[in-house]
Amino acid sequence: MEDSLIFHEKEKEAKEKTYKILFTGLDGAGKTSIISALHREFSQIALIEPTRGAQRSNFKLLGREISEWDLGGQKRYLISYLNNPNKYFDGTEVAIYVIDILDGPRIKESLNYLYDVVDKFKELKIEPQIVILFHKFDPKLIHNVEKQIKSEILALNKEIIKKVDYEKLQFFTTSIYNPYTIMNAMSKVLLTLYPKAELLQKTINEFTRKLDCEGLIITDNNSIILGSCFKDDESKKLLRSTIAYFLTLNDVFEDMGIEQQEDQIVVRKMGKYFLFKPVTLKKTPLPYYMLALKSRDPLGLYFMNKDFNAFVNMFNDILMS
Structure with a gap:
């Protein structure tokens, strides 16, 4: 009986809590497009402008309040986030880090920023789930180089795992031209917040x-x-x-x-x-x-x-x- 009461109290607290989901990565990686695809705002994707600073919105998932933070990826904003980790990173339950897999020249820059973000999590003594989305894995665009890109993604997986030494890591490939890839990745991540x-x-x-x-x-x-x-x-x-x-x-x-x-x-x-x-x-x-x-x-x-x-x-x- 006591265990049952404790469970219901925890459930009540969970429903009243706001869960912070962070979308971050370099500018142009596709963070806002992913959010738009989830909300089925496909007509707006081509019109998306660079995100300025931190854009927040809320939605409910199975009765739980989710706070969605979309962090603009321009360099001046990235510096601001790292200089003010309490303001932007603290309280994060899930961090979605988006890498444009087709932007080869900037992948190293993207990885370096990812490592900086993980370091800030460790400084704050928080351990959010970190989800790496290798984005723009577009079926038609990669048709002729699929094996090469898959090989590059596998190498990046290994490099990230070795470098960050972090247990709560997940990896997905996504594309707005295959909406299910985005739905699947986000669903698997967000349902971990729901004990039932x-x-x-x-x-x-x-x-x-x-x-x-x-x-x-x-x-x-x-x-x-x-x-x-x-x-x-x-x-x-x-x-x-x-x-x-x-x-x-x-x-x-x-x-x-x-x-x-x-x-x-x-x-x-x-x-x-x-x-x-x-x-x-x-x-x-x-x-x-x-x-x-x-x-x-x-x-x-x-x-x-x-x-x-x-x-x-x-x-x-x-x-x-």
Whole structure:
């Protein structure tokens, strides 16, 4: 009983706490573009201007308040951050460090700044997760030099690990032209802040089977994947390749007011059915979404049956408890 009370007190404190997520790296690396891609503001990416100083915004993830810090990467700002670490770095839970993998001449400069940032974390006696994004790993651009770039990334991984001597390091390759790479990296990182992520994943696994789906992805409105389950590699590839576009299409329909008339999107392709549907929870205005892949027609009463309702109730209980 006492352990249960302690757990609930810690959960309450966690929900009330604001978690600081830091995006940093050199100018032009793509930090702001990554944030825009997560918010599905693709039309704004080409218009992005250099970030001036520290830009902050807040959003909620599974009931937790996330403070997102986008640190401009121009040299005068980098110097300011290092000279004022308490102001910019203190309290960081997750540091996202973005490296433009195609900007060869500046990679050494980028690594040196990364090492300076890690040193400041150590001075402040904080140990945030550090996530290195090798960005602009664009499929079409690297087609002819993919092996070379992958080899360079592997060498950089080893160099960084050896140099910083830091346990909480993760590495990902990302591209705004493959939105799932950004969604996947950010989801894996941010869900470490949520202690019930494993329970949520087990629930999704169970109900993917009960709902007779070949694959299922649950995401929130910030493009964070809360969990997924796939029958095979084909279903995994299909859903991962399309989830960002279903979210964007839903945004368009919302802007047009169409979502008030229809609450699901169904697409038939290659003999399979893609069903995109909101998962409406009690006691929270935050939207969640499901993308399911089925081999049989999902229309009619299928997704109004007791199994789907049971999934929604279980999902609600996990998030609200």
